[in-house]
Amino acid sequence: MSTPTLLLFALLLDAVMGEPRWLWSRLPHPAVLMGRAVTALDRTLNHGAGSILAGVLALALLMTGAYLLGTVVKSIALQLGLLGDAVQIILAAILLAHRSLVQHVAAVADGLRVSLGDGRRAVAMIVSRDTTQMDEPATARAAIESAAENLSDGVIAPAFWFLVGGLPALLVYKAVNTADSMIGYRTPKYERFGKAAAVMDDALNLIPARLTCLLIALPAGVLGDLRAIYADASRHRSPNAGWPEAAMARAINVALAGPRAYDGEMQQFAWVGGAGARQIGPAQIDAALSRLWQAWGLMLGLTALLVFVG
Structure with missing residues (x-):
C-alpha cells in the first residue's frame, strides 16, 4: 500500500477504536516508552542547571533512536506484504490521538453539566495550568484551547509527518513532541537542557499548526477572517499553538487564552x-468538538484525494 493509503486506514482505525483501556492497562503505550527514554536521558545528561549542549545530545540520541526503530519496523513490514501493511496501519493509528482527544474534551463538557468540580477534575487531565480556582468559563476555555492545540500536535502533525516520511518520520515527530512536553519548559532545571527539544518541536509543528488552522477555518466558513486569525496567532505566547486556537476562536465565536494561573501565580x-x-460553558465545548470532527473529516478527505491521485 502507498503511504497515503496506510494513513487513510490509520485515521479511520483511530477514529473507531481510539485507545482501548484493556490493551494499554496491560501493555506500555509507545508514548509511555518514549517518556521513559526522555526520563533516562534527563537523569543521565542533565546535571545541575544542565547545558544546551547536553540537551542537543539528548535530543539527537532520541531522534536517532526513533528514526532507526521506525526504519527497522518499516523494513520488516515491507517484507511481510499485507500483514506488514496492517502492522504499519496499527502503529500509525496508535500514534494518532483524535478519538482520545475528543473523549477527553467531551468529558469536560459532561463534567460541567454535573458540577463545576467535576468539570475542573476533567480538565485537569488535559491541561497543565492550575484548575482549582477556575470558574465555568475558564474551565470551558481551557478545554477548547486544549482541543485546538492537541488537534494540531496530536492528530494533524503526526499525520503530516507520516505522509512526508512514513513510520520513521512519525516516530521522530512523536519522540520530539514527547520530549518537549516533558523538558521543554522555561524552568531553572530545563531552561537550557530542554531548549533543543522546544526549538525542534516548534520547527516540526510549523507547517502542521498552520494546516490545522485551515482545516478548522475552512468548514467553519471563517477563511475570510485569516488576517484577524493571523493577528491573534501572532499575539499568542507559542509560535504555533496560536494558529489552531485563533481559528477555533473564530469558528465558534469565543474568546480564548487570556489570564490564567500556573503554579499558583496568575499570568496575563x-x-x-x-x-x-x-x-461560555458546555455548549461551546460541544461546538468545538464538532469543529474537531469537521477538521478530521477534511484531513481524511485530503488523504483520500492523495490516494486517488497516487
Missing part, C-alpha cells in the same frame, strides 16, 4: 479572538 496572556463570547 493576551486574548485570542477577544471579541468573542467570554461567558
Whole structure:
C-alpha cells in the first residue's frame, strides 16, 4: 500500500477504536516508552542547571533512536506484504490521538453539566495550568484551547509527518513532541537542557499548526477572517499553538487564552479572538468538538484525494 493509503486506514482505525483501556492497562503505550527514554536521558545528561549542549545530545540520541526503530519496523513490514501493511496501519493509528482527544474534551463538557468540580477534575487531565480556582468559563476555555492545540500536535502533525516520511518520520515527530512536553519548559532545571527539544518541536509543528488552522477555518466558513486569525496567532505566547486556537476562536465565536494561573501565580496572556463570547460553558465545548470532527473529516478527505491521485 502507498503511504497515503496506510494513513487513510490509520485515521479511520483511530477514529473507531481510539485507545482501548484493556490493551494499554496491560501493555506500555509507545508514548509511555518514549517518556521513559526522555526520563533516562534527563537523569543521565542533565546535571545541575544542565547545558544546551547536553540537551542537543539528548535530543539527537532520541531522534536517532526513533528514526532507526521506525526504519527497522518499516523494513520488516515491507517484507511481510499485507500483514506488514496492517502492522504499519496499527502503529500509525496508535500514534494518532483524535478519538482520545475528543473523549477527553467531551468529558469536560459532561463534567460541567454535573458540577463545576467535576468539570475542573476533567480538565485537569488535559491541561497543565492550575484548575482549582477556575470558574465555568475558564474551565470551558481551557478545554477548547486544549482541543485546538492537541488537534494540531496530536492528530494533524503526526499525520503530516507520516505522509512526508512514513513510520520513521512519525516516530521522530512523536519522540520530539514527547520530549518537549516533558523538558521543554522555561524552568531553572530545563531552561537550557530542554531548549533543543522546544526549538525542534516548534520547527516540526510549523507547517502542521498552520494546516490545522485551515482545516478548522475552512468548514467553519471563517477563511475570510485569516488576517484577524493571523493577528491573534501572532499575539499568542507559542509560535504555533496560536494558529489552531485563533481559528477555533473564530469558528465558534469565543474568546480564548487570556489570564490564567500556573503554579499558583496568575499570568496575563493576551486574548485570542477577544471579541468573542467570554461567558461560555458546555455548549461551546460541544461546538468545538464538532469543529474537531469537521477538521478530521477534511484531513481524511485530503488523504483520500492523495490516494486517488497516487
